Amino acid sequence: MPLSVWLPLLARNHFAATRIGQLFRMMLFATGNSLMHRADQLIYSRRVRRAPEPEPPLFVVGHWRTGTTMLHELLVQDEQFAFPTTYQVMGPHHFLLSERFVPKLMAHAMPERRPMDNMVVGFDKPQEDEFALCNLGLRSPYLKWAFPRHYAEPGLYLDVDAWDEVERRRWTEGMVWFMRRLAWRDRRRMVLKSPTHTARLTTLSVAFPGAQFIHIVRDPYTVFASTVHTWKQLWESLAFHSPNFDGIEEYVLATFEKMYSSFERARPTLPPDQLYELRYEDLVREPVAEMEKVYERLGLKNFTAARPKLEAYFASRRDYRTNRHEISDDLRAAIAKRWGGYMRQYGYESP
Numbered sequence: 001m002p003l004s005v006w007l008p009l010l011a012r013n014h015f016a017a018t019r020i021g022q023l024f025r026m027m028l029f030a031t032g033n034s035l036m037h038r039a040d041q042l043i044y045s046r047r048v049r050r051a052p053e054p055e056p057p058l059f060v061v062g063h064w065r066t067g068t069t070m071l072h073e074l075l076v077q078d079e080q081f082a083f084p085t086t087y088q089v090m091g092p093h094h095f096l097l098s099e100r101f102v103p104k105l106m107a108h109a110m111p112e113r114r115p116m117d118n119m120v121v122g123f124d125k126p127q128e129d130e131f132a133l134c135n136l137g138l139r140s141p142y143l144k145w146a147f148p149r150h151y152a153e154p155g156l157y158l159d160v161d162a163w164d165e166v167e168r169r170r171w172t173e174g175m176v177w178f179m180r181r182l183a184w185r186d187r188r189r190m191v192l193k194s195p196t197h198t199a200r201l202t203t204l205s206v207a208f209p210g211a212q213f214i215h216i217v218r219d220p221y222t223v224f225a226s227t228v229h230t231w232k233q234l235w236e237s238l239a240f241h242s243p244n245f246d247g248i249e250e251y252v253l254a255t256f257e258k259m260y261s262s263f264e265r266a267r268p269t270l271p272p273d274q275l276y277e278l279r280y281e282d283l284v285r286e287p288v289a290e291m292e293k294v295y296e297r298l299g300l301k302n303f304t305a306a307r308p309k310l311e312a313y314f315a316s317r318r319d320y321r322t323n324r325h326e327i328s329d330d331l332r333a334a335i336a337k338r339w340g341g342y343m344r345q346y347g348y349e350s351p
Helices: 003-013 017-050 068-075 086-090 130-135 165-185 195-199 201-207 220-238 248-269 280-285 287-298 303-316 329-338 340-345
Strands: 058-061 189-193 212-217 275-279
Touching (some): 058 068, 058 195, 068 287, 068 303, 165 189, 201 248, 212 280, 212 287, 220 248, 220 329, 280 287, 287 303, 329 340
Parallel strands (some): 058 212
């Protein structure tokens, strides 16, 4: 974030004295981001405005921990597609200027794998565009990662369709601005992945006419346990507060409900060639066959050319193992009750 985004955010939320080192680093980065943003705008703003409209994006959606990252990485094995990189979403204000040199300077700071699931990471890897929106100062539920004691209302920063016109327009303009910057760098069709967009299909389909969506689902008990585990790790490592995990289970349950309430409202408005749904379990069991269905149902071209790379992707990850988590019987009952519609729709009903 630049200082213009960071300082008002800090003033509203404050920080814990135990996180003073984190605050100091953030102030340094925000200052550098502000300076690079000014330079980037001077050099590139006019060029980006004059660029042709980007192609309608392909969005990967689904709740956190359902396999959206794997599906995103599978799709971008195909060279007809582009994607936002980790560096681009972390520096949306200035990546056109700075991505030539900053990633090399900061390579030592990037871990090799994500702590929550051991997926490989890197500045040049595909990444969620939600981070870019958050760093642009737009409403995002990821603000809770930095300030876990605040932003308790799960739907407030998730469902764009429920916001007032001013906030919705501001968010949409920011999203389009970031997309145009990506497209100026790479004219191929962009594949975007953010679980948050599961609640935003209506707004996104209006902002990007012709956009398509791939929705991935997974066993809800696994999704719940893995999401709770992930949020605890991220709040502990990234927060400017000392996190209190009281109520985290209710937060995950309620966020899921808000997300799929919006998703189900939007689903009937999309024609069949704009939305395709698949199960994580089917994808990992028959990955190439399931990807062929994705291409066929959405009218994507050149699957034959993409097939060898998809096979190589899975061959390189043959030894990958997912984490295992235990949840109590009471939580299982709560999941079955509150997420029951999702379970029945996608075939995850309890025995």
